[in-house]
Amino acid sequence: MGIIGTGFIGRIHARAARQAGARLVGVAGADLANATEGAQALGAEKAFEPVTELITSGLIDVLHVCTPTISGPAYASVGRTWKLDADERRSVLAELRENLRPVLAYAGERGVRVGVEPLNRYETSLINTVEQALDALPDECSLALDTYHLNIEESSPAQAVRDAGSRIALIQVCGTDRGAPGSDHFDRTAFAAEVKDADYTGPLVIESFTPDNTTIATAASIWPPRAASQDDLATDGLASLRTL
Template sequence: MRAIGANPWIWSSPVSDAALAVIVPRLAAWGFDAVELPVEQVGDWDPARTSDLLAAHGIIAAGVCAVTPPGRDLVCTDAATVASTQAYLRACVDAAAAVGASCVGGPVYAAVGRTWRMTPAERRACYADFRSGVAPVADYAGERGVSIGVEALNRYETSVVNTMEQTVELLEGLPSNVGIMLDTYHMNIEEKDPYAAVAVAGPHIKHVQVSGTDRGAPGSDHLDWPRLLAELSRTGYAGALCIESFTAENETIAAAASIWRPLAPSQDQLALDGLAFLRGLLAGL
């Protein structure tokens, strides 16, 4: 059966060695198969130590999440910012390779919250910037057996790519190890038909994040989850489904993700409800 994972951001930010030492054993005890590992700052968690921790508890690393605060940009910026962002992404690739994760995913094109209007010509230039900036990182990742998953965000968080159609356009001409990290939360906001959008993304999908339409547990919302997962299965994607939500206890991440109210009775309950729902749904497919 398809692996189900969780992101430690449900409970903690930043994700550190100390946080993982608590969270990973709990995920294993609850029946999760996988974890995705955010890298807010290089060195927040040690890849070798994390690899040993995951192995000890029978948990796989489904992916490494690249995080793009202000100053991490590959598009419409200066050469020094591009170079520092490339260095950060290479470090994410190294971490992924060390823990056995096949994908580094995230909004790797620009900082979250950076939005600006673009004419069609300016958008073409922006996309060309991205291809130029990500190409050496893609080569570096390919040499290490790692893919780059580009995540489309909603309109309030970026103006670069909001839909699967835009993301496919962004990827034109890039090597095959650069693809899409699908996020159901953003798709619910931006796609006229999220189920058709899965098919558009299909050949390019490298990793999948799932959450309810309010960032809560999958299944406690209005998405037609059986239809969505059936469409996903038709694409041939066989990787993990990772529940992504956020703790409201960290002011910075709560503000960045607009978590203004509790999304479940507890963060544990959010994860457990999502796991139970996805397990039951996958068993019936």
Template sequence: MRIGINTWAWVAPLTDDDLARLAPRIRAWGFDAVELPVQAPGDWDPVRAGELLAGLGLAPAICAGLLPEHDLLADDDEVVRRTTDFVRYCLRAATQVGAAVVAGPLYAPAGRRWPLDPDARRAATARLVERLRPLADEAAGRGVTIALEPLNRYETSLINTVDQALEVVDGVAGLGIALDTFHLNIEERDLPAAIRAAGDRLVHVQVCGNDRGVPGGDHLDWSAMLAALADLGYSGQLSIESFTAPALAVPMSVWRPLAADPDTLAVEGLAFLRASSAG
């Protein structure tokens, strides 16, 4: 597994100058990969980023969440068009930067929650499958996989668990799953079993402590989770995703320090994951 980190540990939104400053340090610490967030098209240049990361030997991945004006489940055709245009931008950026994965909750904006009885859930899932198919086809044509991420119940009411993600992913050829240990810890009764349930559809993994801070030293059973990934033969990225960038404090409800500083989060998280993976 390649160990990476999301630049949200330091900055939000990411810019070209930020990446030029951060990427050499990330590589010098010993990371194999970096996760690049897309908050709005044009924040950073994918071509420039691709050249920088290739020169450093850092493997990129892209993560994205839908903006408030986006919703792939909307009744409004214009909203759906805006949403698909945004996802297509992420796919183009992935091609240009050299990323194999675009990961995130690419179905509705985080925070959109609504009651779903069984019939409503089936209808929403069917609509999502229909609207994701052409995007997954386009991704496959680019050599990229869209990885759908379950979020916890406070951020969405649609896809909270691996089983719910599989209801969508199994209906869309080429679609994958991204798992985040923070959300797994809230929604899954057995985290290693949930990881194994994702099977060969698992293409991206984000990690952090149960408090969204440094991996390790928290209550998560890291040895069992890493063993589950090894059992799957998972060879994708293990990307530290935490939100120590000041601009993310309010949107991500970070009310206390998650680490001494972002550099400490990176260095200690990498050391823990490297030692745990080797063991």
């Protein structure tokens, strides 16, 4: 396997992979010096630079992309929905803020951003929109935006990006059917323009799922396959993103 990223998240992935019996062939970083230092720290066989050298080396079967961001719905189990009156919502959000602060402090000391992700109304009843997230979360907490959820909950996904601005830590993209981006009705041109204006320079992550994984398929309601194969989904999605 290979790892892109030499920081705190990279070390976690390297340790977990080694415990699972994987062989860490190479590490790629921001430049050769960074990759060399990272390879030594992570116990990899070789440093690679540029990243494409690792990807095309033919030496790896699995590639871990380790950005300095931890993202997800860090407030409730996916699929848990319940009716909240105004008092209960205030109480639950106050508890969320209290419990997030030590996590944010710990992550901040290690150069890691925490991005909390609003989910659509069918997957949570707590935080569905960017507006709710900005109102509910501590100022030092970032956001993870997912076009699938934005398409359901936001009257204007582009405006949601504009509102989130510098708080954006990660952007996940997929089709409105949770397949490959580009084959759906989502206005990616307007969305991409707002992402650029927000000075977001992180990855655009294609988050899709396969019905072959029963646990994830059930949680995300993925019944028919979203593509002929997962490779097709990735290839078609990347081709669409490269046109933006």
